Amino acid sequence: QVHLVESGGSLVKPGGSLRLSCAASGFIFSDYNMNWIRQAPGKGLEWVAYISITSSTINYADSVKGRFTLSRDNAKNSLYLQMDSLRAEDTAVYYCARGVDSWADAFDVWGQGTKVTVSS
Amino acid sequence: EIVMTQSPATLSVSPGERATLSCWASQSVNTNLAWYQQKLGQTPRLLVYGASTRATGIPARFSGSGSGAEFILTISSLRSEDSGMYFCQQYENWPYTFGQGTNLEIK
Numbered sequence: 483q484v485h486l487v488e489s490g491g492s493l494v495k496p497g498g499s500l501r502l503s504c505a506a507s508g509f510i511f512s513d514y515n516m517n518w519i520r521q522a523p524g525k526g527l528e529w530v531a532y533i534s535i536t537s538s539t540i541n542y543a544d545s546v547k548g549r550f551t552l553s554r555d556n557a558k559n560s561l562y563l564q565m566d567s568l569r570a571e572d573t574a575v576y577y578c579a580r581g582v583d584s585w586a587d588a589f590d591v592w593g594q595g596t597k598v599t600v601s602s
Numbered sequence: 603e604i605v606m607t608q609s610p611a612t613l614s615v616s617p618g619e620r621a622t623l624s625c626w627a628s629q630s631v632n633t634n635l636a637w638y639q640q641k642l643g644q645t646p647r648l649l650v651y652g653a654s655t656r657a658t659g660i661p662a663r664f665s666g667s668g669s670g671a672e673f674i675l676t677i678s679s680l681r682s683e684d685s686g687m688y689f690c691q692q693y694e695n696w697p698y699t700f701g702q703g704t705n706l707e708i709k
Contacts, residue, residue: 517698519646527638527646527689529698541696544603577645587693588636588651590658595645 484508484591486578491596498568498600504561504578504593512556515581517589518563520574520598530576531563532587545571568600604628604692608701616709620678623704625690627671634694637666637675640703641686649688650675682708 490502504516518530531552532541540552551564561578575597579589605628615621625635633653638646648657650666653673665676677684685708690701 526687526703527640527691527700529691529700532696532698543697582648582651582657586634586651587698588648588657588691589638589646590648590651592645592647 486580486591486593488576488578488593488596491576491598493599493601494568495602496569496600499564499566500568500598502563502565502576502578502596502598504563506559506561506580509580509591511554511559513584515584515587516554516561517579517581517587518552518561519577519579519589519592520572521577521595522571522574525574528574532581533561535584565598568598570600572598573600574598603697604631604695604699606690606692606699606701608688608690608704610704611702612705612707614707614709615680617680617682619680620676621680621684621706623675623677623688623706625668625673625675625701627673627692627694630670631692631694633669634692635666635668635673636691636693637664638689638691639684639686640689644686646689677706680708684708 549567575595580591581587582590635653637650640646654666687703
């Protein structure tokens with residue numbers, strides 16, 4: 483069965499750091515582009531970052547550029563999001579999601595999400 | 603950044619009827635458009651991508667259409683379990699962007 487499981491979310495003070503992880507199983511992780519999407523409490527969906535299969539292309543939303551770093555380890559079937567200089571507006575549930583196809587970044591598999599709260 | 607706008611914000615439809623949800627892009631996204639359903643407290647579920655291709659396991663009651671900057675998601679023979687938020691998303695250009703959502707209520 484295809485699964486994505488996020489971890490690493492917690493309560494952190496403004497200016498702090500967190501590292502989110504996403505563990506993939508049930509599919510060939512190295513065949514798929516991966517993304518992070520977040521959802522603030524009671525709000526809609528916001529795409530955060532994208533990484534291609536070989537990590538040759540990485541893109542970020544302007545709201546996180548320069549503060550977040552996305553990486554993957556295909557040997558470990560894992561995706562990572564290093565989050566630095568966190569702000570209150572980064573408070574959200576963070577989902578990792580798989581691109582449905584190498585040419586289509588619609589997200590067909592989502593994790594259950596990990597909650598990040600930035601507050602003093 | 604491509605801005606995605608959905609209409610209406612809330613739609614109330616009776617069981618068995620058809621719901622029509624609209625999504626507009628601020629510029630052409632060709633057919634690089636997806637639709638998602640999110641029920642309360644759940645993870646989003648991909649319904650349609652490529653503007654009209656149903657995702658795996660999605661019933662034929664869900665159909666997407668459109669290209670360029672105007673898109674429609676049609677849900678026929680509505681059931682109570684179809685209630686929830688529906689989001690469109692473009693993946694033509696980075697940053698990928700979502701619409702603000704349509705809240706579908708089943709009367």
